[in-house]
Amino acid sequence: MSEQLTSIAVLLAIFLIGTLRSINLGALALVASFAVGSGVMGWETPEVLAGFPAELFVILVGVTYLFAIARNNGTVEWLVQAAVRAVGGRVAAIPWVMFTISCVLVSLGAVSPAAVAIIAPVGMTFAVRYGINPLLMGLMVVHGSAAGNFSPIGVLGVVTNGVVDTSGLAADPIVLFLANLVFNVLLGAGIYFGLGGRQLLGAGRNGARASSGGTHSTGGPRLPGTTGPTAATAVATQPALDHDDALPLDRHRIVTLASMAALVVGALIFDLDVGLTSLSAAVLLTLLAPATAKEAVGQINWGVVLLVCGIVTYVGLMQEIGTVDYLGDAISQVDAPLLAALLICYIGAIVSAFASTTGILGALIPLAVPLLATGQVSAIGLVAALSISSSVVDSSPFSTNGAMVVANAPKEQQPMVYKQLMKWGFGLVLVAPIVSWASLTVAAG
Template sequence: MTHLLALAVLIGIFAVGTARSVNLGLLSFVGSFAVGTWVFEAEVEQLLAGFPANLFVILVGVTYLFAIAKRNGTIDWLIEGAVRSVGGSVAALPWVVFALSAVLVGLGALSPAAVAVIAPVALAFAVRYGINPLLMGLMVIHGSAAGNFSPLGVLGVITNGLVESAGIPGNPKVVFVSNLVFNIVLAAVVYAAFGGVELLRSRGRSGPVSTITDEDVLGSGGSGGAVQPSSGRHAGGAVVAPAVEVGARARRDRIVTLSGMVILAVGSLAFDLDIGLSAMTVASILALMSPDVAKSALGDVSWGIVLLISGIVTYVGLLESQGTIDYLGREIADVPLPVLAALVLLFVAAFVSAFASTTGILGALIPLSVPLLAAGDLGPVALVAALSISASVVDTSPFSTNGALVVANTPEAESARVYRGLMTWGFGLVLVAPVVTWAIFVVPGW
């Protein structure tokens, strides 16, 4: 009864928060306090044990660093270079960020680390060239998801290890290729649905560059303050890219910023350094160099998103620690028909992963699938592939780390629209992905 009540409160949080436009994170903290104290009779330490400290530092550190990079003009440098790298084809940019995310994750980067590095630049492309930011954000996330189950990838290694330890027959290549193809198809749908076709029709290419003067970069007082770059624009079907004519101080700040971003990427991807703390370190160095820019950039951090994500994840963490997720697993195991039990398992994987750790939910559900596989009616490799896909594609939810990073790095004027778009797409996948993967992989009995 306590588990059902806790789940009902979670549903109520979403209903009330959406109806009254109240931050869901704030309501979730209240829910954690109320449910933890009066339903589970937990201590305060247990109530806050699920607080995502690492995710909090990632969101604040990365968004603050890239806010500084936007303010001092470094993002303009990256935009110009990226557009030139694809021959000026704006229509190719979403696929460039998709491929880059997939390669990084497939080679061993953590998915949130890759998204944290690529999403801010990708969304800056969107602003500069009039691309739908939802399109760019989804392409980054699905790109990272496409590389998730590479035999070299972190999630692939973990999943394959779980399969082996549970005594389930496995085939890492099948799981990887299945997930890769699934995400490429989703990316094609995203591209067609959110503005990619219009980009192809416009055939936008980078044209002559506009000018960013020293006064633009340094501010009217020449103090090295916030950058006000001229915007890229469509002119006769061409895209006008920003120029990078800057003074010595601004050039120094950009070089240091870009170097810091490279060090951040290499440190997190190659040496497994914490992405959030590394970003904080780089941001601190830049703040010491240009205090005025850093001070103005602090207001660009999406504090509302930080509160929202922290609250939701804290509440779900409370449910996990109190056995509510295990309760769901036991209920699934009692479903009489294995093929229907598998569908329920896929829905649980998708729903929980939309809020919590994909790795965590796979770690809980792969062992729970052993009783279903023991009946001999289900193919083990097919079920693992379906579970892996259902649990990972929903990372587009704004309550997952990847979705939160996209929302946090979206310009304030577009953040509400992108948040709603990710909510719709992410929870659409919560409903659709389990059914599709079940029909493709489980029902045929492979």
């Protein structure tokens, strides 16, 4: 068996063992990286760990650390109250507000993980505070950011259009942007109404609120693996926000808000690393107010960090071995161009669920050139289908965006959110390529 096929077989074994046994997939993946890298490839330890996502590790730790401090000192609660007042108490609008903010940030040039890292913690706090399904909120944030991915001035849009130009293919940045935007808006609508949006709309103004008492279930869909009123959308008999309950802006909260604003400005305007900037802010807040940060490090979900970093390390090893190129070359031999185009979309979706979307597009778009030379496949349609297939799966818990959602979900619901995101992410791996291929490539052909 070739090295590439061996790496694929080992990846399948990781998921099989992790499903049958209660073993962290990240730990399994790191062991697999050691076994394949050292045993099969004969690599030394630095080569085996070359794919370890140090940047992703710092993002996960830094952002969750900062927002743990913000939760502990009441800053996030203050933000929640301010945002609910801003939408006139219409809690049903909050998921769409998060979707829109994420989309706008990415469309204007923020990288998607940076936008999700900033918005997801606040969105998840809304979910807990107002009885919104955390899976609904997390997916709205992720797909909001995905909706802005291929803006002509966005990072991923610039990179993709640049690769298309370099490959000598016909390009249409506006079609690419709008096709991806519409696809994600439709997904957002399905997510909203499928995961509790109807109940939020029915609750009306000041209607939904998670509370330790005085709530009753609306009968809406419950989150898998949970029981009781908080598992569904809850409706409180009292208003969602009482001015008597409004938190004041004390010194600690002002400093924390300033730190969070600095994170946003640094990441979106000065292109500072999100992880290191948030970690710096967290350390500064800890120095200024040790009491409010006392338990923050313990609130970082290290199991999620291990899981994501382990899987990404193994996928990086697979890319270094040449597994993705191996699959791409095999597909290029397919005689039917439309079928080969569909297979390329599937490769983009599968690999991107674990690895860099930008890297996958950079590798796969040039592989499509021989297919497009036949004249049987639309260049614009295939690029759009491949771009959507490769980016929409970022809701997978193994990608940076999905991992941020899991890490910021309520601790007791993180296993449920992880499992549901994995089902959703891999559902998109199966569905997104064929839908985008049929609507953009086949129809255009």
